[in-house]
Amino acid sequence: MFEKIYSPVQKLELLPFTNLFVKRDDLIDPYISGNKWRKLKYILLKAQKEHKTRLITFGGAYSNHLVATAAFASRSGLKSTAFVRGESVKNEMLMLCSLFGMELIFTDRESYKDKKRLFEKHFGDDEQAFFIDEGGASIEATIGCSEIINELAIHYDHIFCVAGTGTTAAGLLKGIQDHNLKSKLHIIPVLKGGSFIKDEIEKYTPLSEHLELHLDYHFGGYAKTTPELIEFIKLFTTNTGLLIDPIYTAKMFFSIIDLQKQNLIGANEKILAIHTGGLLGMFGMKDKF
Structure with missing residues (x-):
């Protein structure tokens, strides 16, 4: 049941980025997907x-x-x-x-x-x-999610992940701390008023300067979306071949592109996006496409 998983890191060809990579946890299993x-x-x-x-x-x-x-x-x-x-x-x-x-x-x-x-x-x-x-949500879950960091072969300036409960974020932060990395961890809460995610993370691991929350990419809240986000998904998937969903991963990729436009991250910096899977959840929004 716990044989070696398939979760490669792939480079994403998306201008203006020169070093944008994706950790493909969505490929681990079609039903027990990604961070699940x-x-x-x-x-x-x-x-x-x-x-x-x-x-x-x-x-x-x-x-x-x-x-x-x-x-x-x-x-x-x-x-x-x-x-x-x-x-x-x-x-x-x-x-x-x-x-x-x-x-x-x-x-x-x-x-x-x-x-x-x-x-x-x-x-x-x-x-x-x-x-x-x-x-x-549990301490066991954070331990499992921290292993994402163990699997990385190179150092990244920025690591991005979307958050619902904060459990995956806590695991990533713990992994970064345990390995004494200098990576900045960018967490994108999908809930409106997502500042509570920081409190949830702190239940499992101490907060540190590695962590940065971006609270303005929820698009209305959990399981909420907008025409702008749906159009973004269509264009992104057409241009990259990478399937993303409106509840979680689309909000993360939208934030990466938007933060680069604001010059808050550099197009040439090494950026890793964690694709947490969960694509089946799109069935709940099929009427939006």
């Missing part, structure tokens, strides 16, 4: 060590995390259950979850806010049940 694979790796090992047989997690109706957890469980001979935020619906993502054997419990938004209570109510007496927070 890294987040779940050590969580699953912990569950197996504790002899748990059912993974219990949480997410929205178009959650990449749910698909990844369902696939991970299926391949590992485990059962899985997800509390899905909102009313009962059918879509492509939940279809995949069901095909991987995941039980879906649709939950009203107020009840969903207290995930620990939901877990205790439904699985408190089940000694085989293992709690996984939304998005896989």
Whole structure:
């Protein structure tokens, strides 16, 4: 299950950049995609060590995390259950979850806010049940994400990553600190008012001068987009051949280009963008294209 992964670093031909590279975590697995694979790796090992047989997690109706957890469980001979935020619906993502054997419990938004209570109510007496927070947020997840830095063969002046919960960002920052790198870590929160990401990162690793948050590239907030961003995706993918999504990675690449236009990063500096995968989430916005 944890064999050597395929996540190459590829140079992106995109003017005016001369040293723009992409870490292709989106190629790790089609269903356990990108940072989801890294987040779940050590969580699953912990569950197996504790002899748990059912993974219990949480997410929205178009959650990449749910698909990844369902696939991970299926391949590992485990059962899985997800509390899905909102009313009962059918879509492509939940279809995949069901095909991987995941039980879906649709939950009203107020009840969903207290995930620990939901877990205790439904699985408190089940000694085989293992709690996984939304998005896989945990210390184990940060350890998995920190391994991205271990895999880099050269030094980069700037490393860019998008953030939802801040778990991947915390892992990257920890990796940079552990390796005593001088790289600047640029984090692009996808939620409006994303300054809280800094607090989330600090739960797992000390903040440092390496970290810089850019709060103006959320395009309205989580799972929000604009015609400008959709047009950017179409042009970017046509020109580079690299598929990006409107929820996460498009916002990151838009920020890189915009920051260069403002001369806040140099076109000739070595820049690495972490492609965190999650492309299946585009199904939730297919009407925008």
